[in-house]
Amino acid sequence: MTFERPWPKGHLHLEDLSIGQRFESREQRMELDEVKEFAGRYDPQFFHLDEEEAAGSLFxxxxxxxxxxxANSMRLMVESVPFARGLIGAGGEISWPKATFPGDTLRVLSEVVEIAPSRSRPDRGMVTLKCQTLNQHGEIVQVFNPRIVVWRRPATE
Known part of the structure; x- marks a missing residue:
């Protein structure tokens, strides 16, 4: 099976980044059938699976x-944050200040908030991002602050 990359290969190295640098993703619609399929496989709670029962829930x-x-936000980040050699996570914090509903259209705004070159591994550093997932109304539905391993530009480039 051949894999076709639907986004450009990452090209930004540690030296290319600066605090405040921003990236914006495309939009992604949350379809009802996908919401139920994901919940059925990974988070089978009534308020994710049954419209009638969900009406009486907190949501x-x-x-x-x-x-x-x-998961959708991660896809949008991978497509829009062009770090060389990919997005290799090293932890982070996540929160969901507002629920996402079927039919919502999501996009991710990512901002570089910290850059820390490694003292022990000169070929890389750690970058902290602030990634906000917004719905079609501009409401924040997820905040993710990942620490990402970012490579320095090889001496041959």
């Missing part, structure tokens, strides 16, 4: 799993 209607929001 008042069927809501997407936070982990589904996170």
């Amino acid at each position: 008042g209607r069927l809501a997407a799993s936070g982990w589904h929001t996170a």
Whole structure:
């Protein structure tokens, strides 16, 4: 099976980054069937699977799993944050200040908030991003602050 990359190969190295640098993703719609399929496989709670039962929940209607929001957000980050050699996570914090619902359209805004060259490994450093996932109304539905391993530009480039 051949894999076709639907986004450009990452090209930014540690030296190319600066505090405040921003990246914006495309939009991604959360479809009802995908919300239910994800929940059925990974987060099978009634408020993610059954419209009638979800009406009596904290959400008042069927809501997407936070982990589904996170998975979609990760895809959007991978496509829009062009770090050389990919996004290799080294921890972080995540929160969901507002629920995501079927039919919502998500986009991710990512900002470099910290750059720390490694003292023990001169070929890399650690970059902290602040990634906000917004719905079509501009409301923040997820905040993710990952620490990402970012490589320095090889001496041959």
